[in-house]
Amino acid sequence: MTAEEATGTASVARRVTDALQPRNLLLAGMPAVGAFAAGHWTGLLWGLLGALCAGVVPAAYIEWERDRGRWGDRHVVDRTKRAPIFFVILGSIGTGSALMVLGGAPTGILLAMLALWVMTVGLLAVNTVWKISVDSAVASSVVTLSACVHSAWWLLGYGMTAAVCWSRVALRYHTPAQTLAGAALGAATAVAYLVG
Numbered sequence: 001m002t003a004e005e006a007t008g009t010a011s012v013a014r015r016v017t018d019a020l021q022p023r024n025l026l027l028a029g030m031p032a033v034g035a036f037a038a039g040h041w042t043g044l045l046w047g048l049l050g051a052l053c054a055g056v057v058p059a060a061y062i063e064w065e066r067d068r069g070r071w072g073d074r075h076v077v078d079r080t081k082r083a084p085i086f087f088v089i090l091g092s093i094g095t096g097s098a099l100m101v102l103g104g105a106p107t108g109i110l111l112a113m114l115a116l117w118v119m120t121v122g123l124l125a126v127n128t129v130w131k132i133s134v135d136s137a138v139a140s141s142v143v144t145l146s147a148c149v150h151s152a153w154w155l156l157g158y159g160m161t162a163a164v165c166w167s168r169v170a171l172r173y174h175t176p177a178q179t180l181a182g183a184a185l186g187a188a189t190a191v192a193y194l195v196g
Helices: 003-019 022-038 042-067 083-103 107-127 134-149 152-170 176-194
Strands: none
Touching: 003 152, 022 042, 022 107, 022 134, 042 083, 042 107, 083 107, 107 134, 107 176, 134 152, 134 176, 152 176
């Protein structure tokens, strides 16, 4: 591959990874999961709360720390610096779940939040010894959650998950094994809580 081709590949990979980052996928996916789980429009609101807690709050925390000079960008490529992010995610998802319980949210959206919480615990545990792809895990989880609460046709969204995995490897943030492990964890936790 020539230097020009490598630059072009990196540019495409950067656009893919930025467009399909966890915050964006959760903002698109959780309202749909909420609506499907509830069977009516009020589920959208519960899904938006889920997206806020699982995606927006953690992304805002990362940006805040980045602005303070703690991290270079949202990717936090050094796995040893990721633990605080996981704890913010766990706290935020836990808070959102508590609000959902108090507000009488549909069971399906609560189970989706639980799946994301368990996935985050898994990511944190693995991250202590090995770098795993959070982006791939979230992309896989959103697709699987949608398929579990609505239709198996949503599994076609795994093309998007594959694009996320490719972009993370192309940018050299992860190895193929790290992205596949993240995608497997995202799918497994979603299926375990919504089908089990």
